[in-house]
Amino acid sequence: MPFQPTHPIPYGRQHITDADVQAVADTLRSDFLTQGPKVAEFEEKFAAYIGARYAVAVSNGTAALHLCALALGVQPGQRVITTPITFAASANCVRYCGGEVHFADVDPATALIDLGRVRQLLESHPPGYFHGLIPVDFGGLPVDLEQARQLADEFGLWIIEDACHAPGGFFRDSTGLEQWCGNGQLADLAIFSFHPVKHIATGEGGMITTNRADLYEKLLLLRTHGITKDPAKMHRHDGGWYMEMQTLGYNYRISDILTALGISQLQRAEEGLARRRALAARYDAAFAPVPAVRPLAAAPGHAYHLYVIQIADRKGLYDFLRTRQIFAQVHYIPVHTMPYYQELGWQPGDFPHAEAYYEHCLSIPMFPALTDEEQQYVIECILEFVA
Numbered sequence: 001m002p003f004q005p006t007h008p009i010p011y012g013r014q015h016i017t018d019a020d021v022q023a024v025a026d027t028l029r030s031d032f033l034t035q036g037p038k039v040a041e042f043e044e045k046f047a048a049y050i051g052a053r054y055a056v057a058v059s060n061g062t063a064a065l066h067l068c069a070l071a072l073g074v075q076p077g078q079r080v081i082t083t084p085i086t087f088a089a090s091a092n093c094v095r096y097c098g099g100e101v102h103f104a105d106v107d108p109a110t111a112l113i114d115l116g117r118v119r120q121l122l123e124s125h126p127p128g129y130f131h132g133l134i135p136v137d138f139g140g141l142p143v144d145l146e147q148a149r150q151l152a153d154e155f156g157l158w159i160i161e162d163a164c165h166a167p168g169g170f171f172r173d174s175t176g177l178e179q180w181c182g183n184g185q186l187a188d189l190a191i192f193s194f195h196p197v198k199h200i201a202t203g204e205g206g207m208i209t210t211n212r213a214d215l216y217e218k219l220l221l222l223r224t225h226g227i228t229k230d231p232a233k234m235h236r237h238d239g240g241w242y243m244e245m246q247t248l249g250y251n252y253r254i255s256d257i258l259t260a261l262g263i264s265q266l267q268r269a270e271e272g273l274a275r276r277r278a279l280a281a282r283y284d285a286a287f288a289p290v291p292a293v294r295p296l297a298a299a300p301g302h303a304y305h306l307y308v309i310q311i312a313d314r315k316g317l318y319d320f321l322r323t324r325q326i327f328a329q330v331h332y333i334p335v336h337t338m339p340y341y342q343e344l345g346w347q348p349g350d351f352p353h354a355e356a357y358y359e360h361c362l363s364i365p366m367f368p369a370l371t372d373e374e375q376q377y378v379i380e381c382i383l384e385f386v387a
């Protein structure tokens with residue numbers, strides 16, 4: 001009898017083990033429920049995994065983006081370039097600070113921001129017109145940050161790498177070195193999310209990595225109301241109770257409960273990544289002889305948050321898969337076509353590659369707990385639809 005799923009197969013989902021549950025339960029019985037030793041431990045271990053000098057854990061990936069924009073001093077009137085094919089938060093962080101979002105169209109083969117177009121945009125405006133660049137390692141495929149860094153240096157931009165899709169991903173730089181996403185070598189700051197569909201789950205959670213001590217210090221302050229408790233950093237010393245608010249910050253802390261889960265999950269990060277790459281290789285092999293199903297470009301350092309195919313009748317396939325209990329998803333609706341960004345002046349037609357990509361893309365199930373049997377079923381349903 002052919003395989004029949006007993007429950008819907010999503011495009012992505014978390015994987016929780018008994019050890020994860022135990023780690024959270026242990027923390028619930030500890031002295032710290034808010035930010036305590038587990039947060040510091042998670043930061044240290046995550047920084048080591050990614051290869052960055054500093055890590056700052058926060059309440060979610062969007063808060064991470066907001067803090068990055070604040071730490072870099074984004075202000076009204078400043079202009080920042082990002083990609084239209086991303087989750088809206090990559091662009092919204094600029095708006096939180098009153099800055100202007102600009103977009104550069106994507107490369108159709110990868111759906112990553114086209115750095116050639118970024119250069120054209122920079123060259124067609126006076127020096128100093130743009131302040132920053134937010135490239136996204138879309139789907140888990142790392143952006144060539146070496147090229148992005150050259151542009152940034154040439155045109156005086158900072159870089160926030162949105163690496164939410166790519167912990168453990170890497171690209172090879174021109175010297176042959178593996179540059180891991182978020183390792184702080186090329187971007188000023190990088191951010192990650194621990195939403196349950198991402199590689200490492202804490203429920204809600206985020207992380208910022210950097211090699212810049214100046215930005216690290218700012219992030220620590222901004223995460224906790226702009227308040228420091230470190231006597232060495234204070235302007236005055238009223239007494240043992242004294243803490244000092246030095247700038248306008250937020251409460252973007254994450255808790256020890258959640259980071260205990262993160263630490264436990266991080267121990268399986270490499271295993272999960274290997275499974276994602278194995279699943280991708282099986283999809284690649286299954287679709288290679290089928291011209292109607294076009295996967296996005298593969299790469300050795302791909303972290304496969306998503307496995308995206310492009311297909312002529314995307315809506316038809318989406319609806320068909322739902323009748324088969326397969327809940328595929330679309331990543332992403334181009335940000336510039338959202339009514340909020342249209343109110344700011346962007347229009348359909350502005351970024352044709354992004355819009356064409358959106359018409360045909362579909363993210364099919366890709367998560368470590370997906371079984372071989374389930375994946376085979378997904379492949380057979382897709383092949384049945386295109387036959």
Ligand SMILES: *Cc1c(COP(=O)(O)O)cnc(C)c1O
Pocket residue numbers: 060061062063086087089090136162164165192193194195204205206
């Ligand atoms: C998930 C995600 C975010 C936001 O993360 P949250 O933790 O959900 O706030 C930002 N950018 C990208 C590309 C994402 O995928």
